[in-house]
Amino acid sequence: MADDASRLFLAEVRAFARDVVAPEAPAWARGRAVDPALFTRAAGIGLTSIEVPAAFGGLGLSFRAKVEACAILAAVDFGLAMALVNTHNVARRIVLSAPPDLARTLLPDLLSGTASACTALTEPGAGSDAAAMQCRAETVPGGWVLKGEKSWIVNARHARHSIVYAQCGEPGQGAGIAAFLVDLTDPAVTRYPVDSAIPQASIGTGGFRLDRCPVPDERLLLPAGTAFKAILEEINGARIYVAAMCCAMVSAALRIAQSYGETRQTFGKPLNQHASWREKLASCATALAAAWALVETAILATETRGDVRHLAAAAKVNAVGLAQRELPTLLHAMGAEGLRETYPFARHVGAAQIAALTDGSTAMLLDRLGRWDPTPINL
Numbered sequence: 400m401a402d403d404a405s406r407l408f409l410a411e412v413r414a415f416a417r418d419v420v421a422p423e424a425p426a427w428a429r430g431r432a433v434d435p436a437l438f439t440r441a442a443g444i445g446l447t448s449i450e451v452p453a454a455f456g457g458l459g460l461s462f463r464a465k466v467e468a469c470a471i472l473a474a475v476d477f478g479l480a481m482a483l484v485n486t487h488n489v490a491r492r493i494v495l496s497a498p499p500d501l502a503r504t505l506l507p508d509l510l511s512g513t514a515s516a517c518t519a520l521t522e523p524g525a526g527s528d529a530a531a532m533q534c535r536a537e538t539v540p541g542g543w544v545l546k547g548e549k550s551w552i553v554n555a556r557h558a559r560h561s562i563v564y565a566q567c568g569e570p571g572q573g574a575g576i577a578a579f580l581v582d583l584t585d586p587a588v589t590r591y592p593v594d595s596a597i598p599q600a601s602i603g604t605g606g607f608r609l610d611r612c613p614v615p616d617e618r619l620l621l622p623a624g625t626a627f628k629a630i631l632e633e634i635n636g637a638r639i640y641v642a643a644m645c646c647a648m649v650s651a652a653l654r655i656a657q658s659y660g661e662t663r664q665t666f667g668k669p670l671n672q673h674a675s676w677r678e679k680l681a682s683c684a685t686a687l688a689a690a691w692a693l694v695e696t697a698i699l700a701t702e703t704r705g706d707v708r709h710l711a712a713a714a715k716v717n718a719v720g721l722a723q724r725e726l727p728t729l730l731h732a733m734g735a736e737g738l739r740e741t742y743p744f745a746r747h748v749g750a751a752q753i754a755a756l757t758d759g760s761t762a763m764l765l766d767r768l769g770r771w772d773p774t775p776i777n778l
């Protein structure tokens with residue numbers, strides 16, 4: 400059950416999604432950058448500080464509140480939801496792993512939305528096989544220098560800070576990877592946008608090159624030996640909110656199609672009076688109910704600190720597959736109208752493809768799930 404503080408926060412997120420995000424989203428899909436003032440507004444209601452403890456200026460809310468906030472935003476624009484939660488997650492990681500003085504210096508900008516942040520593992524030559532990363536960290540007096548390139552990173556177009564994963568040991572060694580908090584405004588950093596026919600503006604996709612970028616010792620957030628394990632644990636949470644975001648995109652599309660079916664007439668009656676039209680929506684609603692239930696199970700397992708690895712992976716694979724399958728069907732249920740940019744269908748269809756890659760691609764997760772027995776009762 401949500402407490403009063405969460406309820407109040409989520410009501411504000413709903414109003415923000417409806418009144419601020421929805422009117423802007425079509426322009427982002429045409430490539431227009433998000434106005435920085437919108438990030439400040441989002442941060443103003445707490446979207447970059449949800450799980451950050453109150454002692455550090457955050458809202459101190461639960462993982463569930465974060466998942467629901469992500470879902471509410473993604474129902475309107477998946478990209479913006481991803482951008483905000485990625486900044487949020489860096490703020491949270493800073494609280495957990497940075498020296499307290501450094502945290503208190505860096506957090507105000509992130510929590511006020513005047514700075515954004517990203518988490519960078521992927522490189523041009525290493526995605527699924529993250530341990531094969533080429534980005535190297537070498538010790539120098541007082542700290543480290545980082546050399547390498549990161550690509551396909553949420554927020555990299557504008558982020559001020561990045562948690563960069565880099566190899567300190569031999570190439571290919573998971574245990575040699577450490578995580579550094581890098582100032583992306585350093586002159587040794589060159590950033591670039593990454594674009595595609597599926598819009599990347601609101602998610603802020605980009606990359607950057609590090610040319611012997613200096614990083615002081617205090618910014619080594621996760622030393623070699625702990626970083627890879629920490630990111631794998633953190634990513635379980637990300638899989639659950641991405642699953643919820645996919646469910647939310649399908650929920651939004653289903654509601655619009657249901658409402659359209661009440662008024663659009665074909666052959667002398669509303670669309671929803673045609674059984675074969677209704678069946679498509681009914682089958683979507685059934686699969687959607689199952690997908691939300693799996694997300695809920697994964698949230699509950701997180702709340703009770705159970706082993707969430709398989710549930711998180713299954714919730715994501717299932718919800719991504721649902722979105723990839725059902726969003727085009729729902730678009731078509733609207734006829735040509737479904738293509739209009741005033742509706743989110745086309746944006747969500749593209750977003751489902753992105754969701755299939757971020758925080759563990761479907762193929763990688765299926766590899767793990769092949770060894771999972773989800774049977775809940777004693778047979």
Ligand SMILES: Cc1cc2nc3c(=O)[nH]c(=O)nc-3n(C[C@H](O)[C@H](O)[C@H](O)COP(=O)(O)OP(=O)(O)OC[C@H]3O[C@@H](n4cnc5c(N)ncnc54)[C@H](O)[C@@H]3O)c2cc1C
Pocket residue numbers: 485517518519520521525526527528550551552553554602604753756757758759760761762763
């Ligand atoms: C919009 C967007 C935002 C992103 N944001 C971030 C971010 O913020 N931070 C970050 O670090 N990364 C980010 N990524 C990168 C994402 O994590 C990678 O795309 C993902 O890990 C897959 O890596 P790859 O694209 O290099 O594909 P590859 O690793 O080259 O794989 C290609 C395809 O083959 C499949 N495949 C790979 N190996 C196997 C195998 N052994 N068996 C079967 N199939 C296999 C993969 O699933 C994939 O479908 C983002 C990606 C996108 C599209």
